Amino acid sequence: MRASLIQIAVDRDEPVDSRRRRAAALVREQRGSALVVLPELWTVGAFAYDSFEAEAETLDGPTRRAMAEAAADAGVWLHAGSVVERAADGRLFNTSLVFSPEGRLAGVYRKIHRFGFDKGEAVMMAAGEELVTVRLPDATLGLGTCYDLRFPELFRGLVDAGADLLVVPAGWPERRRAHWTLLARARAVENQAYVLACSTAGTHAGVEQAGHSTVVDPWGEVLAEAGAGEEILAVDLDPKRPAESREQFPALKDRRLGLAPPVVRGS
Numbered sequence: 113m114r115a116s117l118i119q120i121a122v123d124r125d126e127p128v129d130s131r132r133r134r135a136a137a138l139v140r141e142q143r144g145s146a147l148v149v150l151p152e153l154w155t156v157g158a159f160a161y162d163s164f165e166a167e168a169e170t171l172d173g174p175t176r177r178a179m180a181e182a183a184a185d186a187g188v189w190l191h192a193g194s195v196v197e198r199a200a201d202g203r204l205f206n207t208s209l210v211f212s213p214e215g216r217l218a219g220v221y222r223k224i225h226r227f228g229f230d231k232g233e234a235v236m237m238a239a240g241e242e243l244v245t246v247r248l249p250d251a252t253l254g255l256g257t258c259y260d261l262r263f264p265e266l267f268r269g270l271v272d273a274g275a276d277l278l279v280v281p282a283g284w285p286e287r288r289r290a291h292w293t294l295l296a297r298a299r300a301v302e303n304q305a306y307v308l309a310c311s312t313a314g315t316h317a318g319v320e321q322a323g324h325s326t327v328v329d330p331w332g333e334v335l336a337e338a339g340a341g342e343e344i345l346a347v348d349l350d351p352k353r354p355a356e357s358r359e360q361f362p363a364l365k366d367r368r369l370g371l372a373p374p375v376v377r378g379s
């Protein structure tokens with residue numbers, strides 16, 4: 113099962129329309145892959161907060177249409193990264209879209225953990241509330257987005273729901289690249305799942321992007337890692353590996369759920 117991660121550059125001097133056309137062309141070039149992944153908010157740039165309102169789109173907007181067509185033309189499952197979604201009630205969400213090889217919208221995930229603390233996404237966007245998995249013929253995708261990678265309980269929930277291939281589009285900043293690689297490996301090891309972590313490259317709104325998209329196997333080995341610039345990372349995955357790994361080293365079965373609350377001693 114071939115997975116291709118499109119680490120597209122999001123430099124600000126390129127108009128969104130042009131990047132959308134370029135992304136669609138890059139997806140079409142991946143015919144033969146089973147799964148293609150784009151990063152978080154690659155249309156606007158994850159840190160281009162001042163463009164969020166203007167570039168927000170409905171789930172029937174230009175990115176959805178372009179990506180549905182590209183997935184169908186290439187005949188691939190496509191995790192099209194995320195868009196700034198304007199919901200019917202006017203709220204904005206950081207929303208990931210997954211398409212089937214026929215171009216059907218097969219999964220919609222609204223980012224649960226918003227980044228920025230007291231600014232940016234954290235105040236401009238609403239938080240998603242639902243964990244989302246998408247069943248492919250040979251694997252079950254578990255969806256997370258960028259900052260979500262820091263919250264292990266989300267991924268454990270996805271694994272409990274059957275996920276064995278965790279897909280994390282991101283617009284990760286270069287200055288915390290060490291965390292990116294470490295967290296991707298940690299989520300893979302603790303869940304005995306593949307992790308496909310696809311970041312943007314380039315610089316926008318003054319934030320240099322990490323690039324270095326990475327594919328980690330269920331044993332925590334890095335199968336492939338991109339460099340800093342625009343690049344396509346193609347890797348062959350064995351869909352049987354997560355189940356084999358969980359059988360050979362059955363740590364997930366040793367979880368102790370439902371323990372009593374901690375006992376506080378002393379005054």
Ligand SMILES: O=C(O)CCC(=O)C(=O)O
Pocket residue numbers: 158226227257258259260262283284285288291
């Ligand atoms: O957690 C981080 O360090 C980066 C998160 C981020 O950039 C995002 O979620 O957009």
